[in-house]
Amino acid sequence: MTEGLETDVEGMADVAERRDELAARVRTHAGEIARELAVFQGGDYGQQAFQTDAGTWTIKYEAGDVQYLRFEPKSGDETYVVSSKQPPEPEALETAMADYGAFVAAYNEYVRSFEGLLADVPEEFPEIESTAELVAERDRILERIREVGNAMASELYRYEGEYGTYATTVNGSRWELKFDGDTASYLRVGGSDGVYLISQYGPPPATEVRRLADDVAAFVESFNDHVDDLEADLSTVSLDGDR
Incomplete structure (x- = not known):
């Protein structure tokens, strides 16, 4: 065993x-x-x-x-x-x-099996066109739009308070200016997914600036009409109750 x-x-x-x-x-x-x-x-x-x-x-x-x-x-x-x-x-x-x-x-x-794979690949390439002139022109236009936006923000600040927004429709698109004090925080066209002509981030593409620049004047005119309406409303107010 x-x-x-x-x-x-x-x-x-x-x-x-x-x-x-x-x-x-x-x-x-x-x-x-x-x-x-x-x-x-x-x-x-x-x-x-x-x-x-x-x-x-x-x-x-x-x-x-x-x-x-x-x-x-x-x-x-x-x-x-x-x-x-x-x-x-x-x-x-x-x-x-x-x-x-x-x-x-x-x-x-x-x-x-890969020997000579890159033998015929060109090493010379075409010259790259500079976008410097186009970018400078875009930035010049955006700076002018920012100046207009700040001017509007200053007026809104005096009338409506520390911060807020002004929005209207121009050629079927929603334009919204947000202000903080007398400064424009942003000018957005097209809703939450739209184009920011004014923002704290980078500038929009030059193509978008070209598409929207012509409507800035209409946006300002709408704002001026808004201000005129406010003045008209205030002109009918009397401290003694007379109208």
């Missing part, structure tokens, strides 16, 4: 150590391929598959380092030769490593 208990148990430490050493060397070597692919493909992460006579090798990389190297033989189970999890079984690793050289050869052939 105790015969088996007296038999020595063969250790697996040597095999495991050899497996771990081999897996570490493969990770380092495959890491070089991962870095080359990351540089060539221009991304922080990605993957590439390579075909050999024995199967398919897929290398996945991230931040220039190998995430995994998977071997899928034409028959049998796949093996993660390199992974972030546990190392492969020694027998599976041995099977995969028998084809590792073919994988590297397939990678090298992949690289060589």
Whole structure:
């Protein structure tokens, strides 16, 4: 009954150590391929598959380092030769490593297939037209619109208080001037998703300035009519109640 208990148990430490050493060397070597692919493909992460006579090798990389190297033989189970999890079984690793050289050869052939890819790409390009003059003209017009907006804001501030808005419709679009004190905070055309002719942010495109500039005069005229109406209303008020 105790015969088996007296038999020595063969250790697996040597095999495991050899497996771990081999897996570490493969990770380092495959890491070089991962870095080359990351540089060539221009991304922080990605993957590439390579075909050999024995199967398919897929290398996945991230931040220039190998995430995994998977071997899928034409028959049998796949093996993660390199992974972030546990190392492969020694027998599976041995099977995969028998084809590792073919994988590297397939990678090298992949690289060589791009030789001369950029040989005929031109290095000289047409001169770039400057937008400086157009931008200067746009900014000059916007500065004039801002001056008008501030003048309107000053009048609104005197009549309506510290802050508020004045809005009207010009040629089917809503124009809204918001004021804070005697300064225009913004002049927006077209509602909440519209174009800001005046704002604390960057200027609108020159095309939008061209489209809307002709309507600024109509906006000012509408504002003046608004002020005239207010004055007319106030003129009918008497402190003694007479009208």
